[in-house]
Amino acid sequence: MQGDIKIENFSVTRGKFRLKNINLKIKSGEIFAVLGRTGAGKTVLLESIIGMYAGKTGQILINGKMVEGIAIVDRKIGFVYQDYQLFPHMKVYDNITYGLKMHKKSKKEQSEQAENLMQLLGISYIKDQYPCTLSGGECQRVALARTLALNPSILLLDEPFSALDPATKQKMYQEILNIHEKFHCTIVFVTHDFKEAQLLSNRVGILLNGELKTIVNSNELLTSSYEQDVEEFLGRK
């Protein structure tokens, strides 16, 4: 099955920080939210899924195969970083078509695909601009479009809504759900917002100090009872 993630006893150390003994299964097509304080290791967790720290303790399986055994491009994982990581020396259009170019798609195919995505995300008007001239929200859509151009089966979104005003946020929620519908991909996204996690995801994982404390169905997030530290994190003491 495409888009299946399995993390088994995975640990990784980054400087003073340690992501400890993570066990997590995310089914194909699921939307999974990762909650946690700043510095809890959410970004490191996403980077682990895409295979940046593979070969350390434990293992990460994508569609049942060890992630480090799959060529990066064949993992079919799209990653939208917190700070977007757009290619600064390329125009928006070239950012979006980069993957298609690398896959040697024809010019026509590139432009059709890019036009579709820019239309979908409402960014056609900035196609000739350089990333340094864009607003945070625009950067994010470009990063999303760049990833979606290759039809990833897993989409990793690091705080995709944090740079947006409330109204745009609402619109983006819908867009993400549309994208999920349209591309049938597994989505793992990071957020600080409980409501957002509940609204969008099937399940929520709470990461505290590098440990995945709990995984719950999102409709039970605010009603279940937890260990002391999770309760504190949820603001319930």
Next chain:
Amino acid sequence: MKEKRDIFSMITIMIALLVILFIGSAICAIIIGGFPNLLDAFSSKEIRFAFGLSISTSCISTIVVMVLALPTAYALTRTNMPLKKAAGVIIELTLSLPFILLGLSLLILFSTNAGKMLKDIGFKVIFSPIGIIMAHILVNLPYAIRLIRTAMEEVDVRLEFIAQSLGASKFKSFLTILLPMCKHSLISTTILTWSRALGEFGATLMLVGITRFKTETLPGSIYLSISTGNNSMAMATATIMLIISAVTIAVSNYINHSKQLNRGDR
């Protein structure tokens, strides 16, 4: 209301003016001494030869240095090559040595049996123009690697990772992401390497000496003029080098400028 006087900026301007005065007077000394003899220098066959030799050896050595420095800097910043730290140290160790000593070490190296074998198969280094290029390379390589390495370290590796996740090979992501992002530094490294090669004297002197119409570069010819008491000819030759410098700077500014334009409104 008038803005309050910005003392900090004033001080920096004063210091900058002092620096310009200092460097400028050295340049003036050269031009004043050299200008009257400039025509003589231009018409001297010997100096025309030195000019040609200097330009050609500098160009060749710069190309070789860049071709070697780029992959080395990549290996040092982007791969898990063994002994990476030690390699970095070894490469930079020579930066503080006087060039004359680097030339001497090359002389010793190429005087060994292995060096003599190279000579027998036609790769003559000592007392030949190839030696000039070798001297330039040894002097400039560590310097170029240092500059390129710093530039590469400043590019976020995550960009290349993203490129690879979008289907680029390591080589493709090097070509399409890392190289263009270091373009500015690469251009200035090339220009600096070239200028340093043009002015290099100590290592060349040690390895190939200065033989008229054979291994005489512009700095070598300046040295010969000075040692025969012909200071005005030395100054004239130096003026020619200044003109070359001016052209180089103009060209590099032009390249950087045209790049700025197609980069959009930065």
